[in-house]
Amino acid sequence: MKLYYNPQSRAAIAKWMLDECGATYELVPISFEKREHKSPEFLKINPAGKLPALVDGDVRIFESAAICLYLAEKFPEARLAPPVGAPERGRYLSLMVYSTSQLEPAMGDRLLKVETQPQRGWTDFDKAMDIVEGELGEGPYLFGDWFTAADVMVGSMFIWMRLWAGPLNRPRLDAYADRLQARPHGFKLAQ
Ligand SMILES: N[C@@H](CCC(=O)N[C@@H](CS)C(=O)NCC(=O)O)C(=O)O
Known part of the structure; x- marks a missing residue:
């Protein structure tokens, strides 16, 4: 590959x-x-x-x-995805698509200081953070103890946001991003 x-x-x-x-x-x-x-x-x-x-x-x-x-x-x-037929599969697919169709554009609006227009298909960044906090629950990952590709996608968005704009000032989401960055292969951007 x-x-x-x-x-x-x-x-x-x-x-x-x-x-x-x-x-x-x-x-x-x-x-x-x-x-x-x-x-x-x-x-x-x-x-x-x-x-x-x-x-x-x-x-x-x-x-x-x-x-x-x-x-x-x-x-x-x-074991980075629930297989076809597994009960977690629908939520997994939803979170994968949500990461780039809603979370990322909401983050872009916040970074660019642009007002979010709901007709475009996503919420503002505060609401997006509320939604992911709800999905994360007690964690440590989106599927409890099970780290999946959804954490790679959703987590990358928050890691990216923190690189651009500093802490999210949401203790649970900042702790989640810290946890993901501490993984041996975690998200690494070269300077
Ligand atoms: N939604 C795309 C976004 C891809 C994207 O915008 N990539 C940027 C780099 S982070 C790029 O290649 N920009 C160069 C350009 O648009 O000219 C994805 O997640 O793959």
Whole structure:
């Protein structure tokens, strides 16, 4: 497998997931300065010209959540996803999609100081934090003691937010992000 990667990008999420899976993979460095992510070769992998992108043989996958869903299924022995038919499966899929369809844009509004327009499909960031706090409950992870790909996706959003804007000032969510960053393979952004 090849992960198209820049250490200062969301490709850090896909790398974290690959490491949690125990996967063997190659990192293909992509320079934003040289605009390698807009090259005709790369656009055949991700037509949006964005990182991350993963190539596994003839399979190409883009979007962080899709990459994490794919890897969780490719490496069932890593137990990073409830299997098809498991009672936790619906909530797992919901949280995976929620991470990039609601949590991330809400976070973007907050960072850009833009008022959230509910017609666009997401809540404001305070409400999004309330929702994840509710889902986390007593934790330590979204599925209790079971660490899953949903923690990689949802957790990455909070880790990212803290890098940009400092603590969330939500003790349970800050403790959750600390816990995720303390994992041996946790989310790492190069400076
Ligand atoms: N929703 C996408 C977002 C991808 C994205 O915006 N990646 C950024 C890096 S963090 C990028 O490649 N930006 C370069 C550009 O848009 O020119 C995902 O989660 O994969």
